[in-house]
Amino acid sequence: MDDFPIFKNREIVYLDNAATTQKPQVVIDKLRNFYENNNANAHRGVYKLSEDATTLLEEARKVFAGFVNAKKENIIFTKSATEGLNMIANSLEKTFIFDKEDNIVVTEIDHHSNFLPWQQLCKRTGAEFRVVKYDLKKQDIEDISRYVDDNTKIAAFTAMSNVSGLMIDVKEQISKIRKKNKDTIIIIDATQYVAHNKIDWGADFFVFSAHKIYGTTGVGIIYGKTKFLEKIEPFNYGGNMISSVDIKESTWADIPDRFEAGTIDAAGIIASAEAIKYFQKGFYGFMKIEDALKNYALKRLRAISGLRIIGHNTKGYGPVISFTLDKIHPHDLATICDRHNVCIRSGHHCAQPFMKKLGLVATSRVSISFYNTASDIDRLVDAINDAKKVLKVR
Structure with missing residues (x-):
C-alpha cells in the first residue's frame, strides 16, 4: 500500500x-516525467523531442506485447476496451459479409461493452444474435460451443464476469469452438481478467483497459492476429494511419498504425507500461x-x-x-x-x-x-x- x-x-x-x-507512484512519476521532459506528438516530427516521444511510445508497445505474449505489431492502442470492442465489430462488419444465415454468439453475463456492439451489428445486418444462457442452479454459463454451428461468424465473450467474478476457462472454450467451426472469429473481453491472471489463449482478438491494471484512464489495448489485422478495414480515418492520400484513392499504413488514427494518448500509454512492469514484478x-x-x-x-x-x-x-x-x-x-x-x-x-x-x-x-x-x-x-x-x- x-x-x-x-x-x-x-x-x-x-x-x-x-x-x-x-495508481502506484511509479505510474504517476512516469506520467509527470513525460510531460515535463518528453512531451511532443509521437510519430509526427523529425526533431529530437518528437523522436524521443516516439521511441518511448514504441517501447511501451513492446511492454504490452510481452505482457500478453504477442508481437508489438499486434498491439493497437485505443482509448478504452469499450472503444476497442466497437472498433473490432465495425471493422469486421466493413470487411466481411453478414446476412440472415449467419449468427454471432455472446453470453448473458457479458458487460454491455461486449454485448451491445454485436447485438447492434446483428440488427443492422440481419444476422442471428445468440446469447449463451446462465444456469441459475449451477451458477455458471452453459457451454459456449453448444451455441456454435457452421454459420457462426463470431463468438465474443468475457473471460471474467465483472458482476460475480466468475472466470471462464477461455482456453477450453476456444478449443471446443474451433472443433465445431474452425472459421469462427473468437474475441475475448479480458478487461476484468487481466489484473488477476495470465493471458495465453490463442484468441483471434482480445481487449482490455489499462486503468483496470493500475495504469491510467484513457488507454485501451486491442490484440489482433496478423491475418485479421492485415485484412480488416480500419474504422477510424485521419492522420498517421495512411500510406498515401489521393483525390481518387487512399492506402493505409502498415499494422498497427493503420488502426491508430489521430493523436493517441502517448503519455498515458507510456505511464501505463510502467504499471505493467510493476504488476509483472x-x-x-x-x-x-x-x-x-x-x-x-x-x-x-x-x-x-x-x-x-x-x-x-x-x-x-x-x-x-x-x-x-x-x-x-x-x-x-x-x-x-x-x-x-x-x-x-x-x-x-x-x-x-x-x-x-x-x-x-x-x-x-x-x-x-x-x-x-x-x-x-x-x-x-x-x-x-x-x-x-x-x-x-x-
Missing part, C-alpha cells in the same frame, strides 16, 4: 477495483494476497444474516463479490458505507441481461486488489452492520 499515494494519510477503504484501480505474490483476501471476505460476508452472495460456489472465481442484503437497497448500503470511508459499487454494473437473469435490479459489489488488507474487510463488515442498525433491519 505504501506504493500508492492515494492511501497515504487517508483512512479510505477502496473496494471498487473492478471499476478502476488506484509482483504478480505471484499479488495473486496469493488477493486469493486469501477473497476467501476472508467470503467468510465474513456469509456470516451476516440476510446477505446473499452471487456465485462463488466453486473455486473458479476472481476477487469480485456481488451480494444482496435483505430489505436494504444496494444504493443505500453504498451510501452508508461511504460514511465509513468504505468505497463499494452499487447498481447493475453495466450487465443488465445478467441482472435480469438473476431476478435483480442491482447488487452491492466488492472487488479486491492486492493493496487491500484484512482490516479493510473488517471495516466493510462493520459498515454493513451499521447500515442494518441505521435502517432498522435485523
Whole structure:
C-alpha cells in the first residue's frame, strides 16, 4: 500500500477495483516525467523531442506485447476496451459479409461493452444474435460451443464476469469452438481478467483497459492476429494511419498504425507500461494476497444474516463479490458505507441481461486488489452492520 499515494494519510477503504484501480507512484512519476521532459506528438516530427516521444511510445508497445505474449505489431492502442470492442465489430462488419444465415454468439453475463456492439451489428445486418444462457442452479454459463454451428461468424465473450467474478476457462472454450467451426472469429473481453491472471489463449482478438491494471484512464489495448489485422478495414480515418492520400484513392499504413488514427494518448500509454512492469514484478505474490483476501471476505460476508452472495460456489472465481442484503437497497448500503470511508459499487454494473437473469435490479459489489488488507474487510463488515442498525433491519 505504501506504493500508492492515494492511501497515504487517508483512512479510505477502496473496494471498487473492478471499476478502476488506484495508481502506484511509479505510474504517476512516469506520467509527470513525460510531460515535463518528453512531451511532443509521437510519430509526427523529425526533431529530437518528437523522436524521443516516439521511441518511448514504441517501447511501451513492446511492454504490452510481452505482457500478453504477442508481437508489438499486434498491439493497437485505443482509448478504452469499450472503444476497442466497437472498433473490432465495425471493422469486421466493413470487411466481411453478414446476412440472415449467419449468427454471432455472446453470453448473458457479458458487460454491455461486449454485448451491445454485436447485438447492434446483428440488427443492422440481419444476422442471428445468440446469447449463451446462465444456469441459475449451477451458477455458471452453459457451454459456449453448444451455441456454435457452421454459420457462426463470431463468438465474443468475457473471460471474467465483472458482476460475480466468475472466470471462464477461455482456453477450453476456444478449443471446443474451433472443433465445431474452425472459421469462427473468437474475441475475448479480458478487461476484468487481466489484473488477476495470465493471458495465453490463442484468441483471434482480445481487449482490455489499462486503468483496470493500475495504469491510467484513457488507454485501451486491442490484440489482433496478423491475418485479421492485415485484412480488416480500419474504422477510424485521419492522420498517421495512411500510406498515401489521393483525390481518387487512399492506402493505409502498415499494422498497427493503420488502426491508430489521430493523436493517441502517448503519455498515458507510456505511464501505463510502467504499471505493467510493476504488476509483472509482483504478480505471484499479488495473486496469493488477493486469493486469501477473497476467501476472508467470503467468510465474513456469509456470516451476516440476510446477505446473499452471487456465485462463488466453486473455486473458479476472481476477487469480485456481488451480494444482496435483505430489505436494504444496494444504493443505500453504498451510501452508508461511504460514511465509513468504505468505497463499494452499487447498481447493475453495466450487465443488465445478467441482472435480469438473476431476478435483480442491482447488487452491492466488492472487488479486491492486492493493496487491500484484512482490516479493510473488517471495516466493510462493520459498515454493513451499521447500515442494518441505521435502517432498522435485523
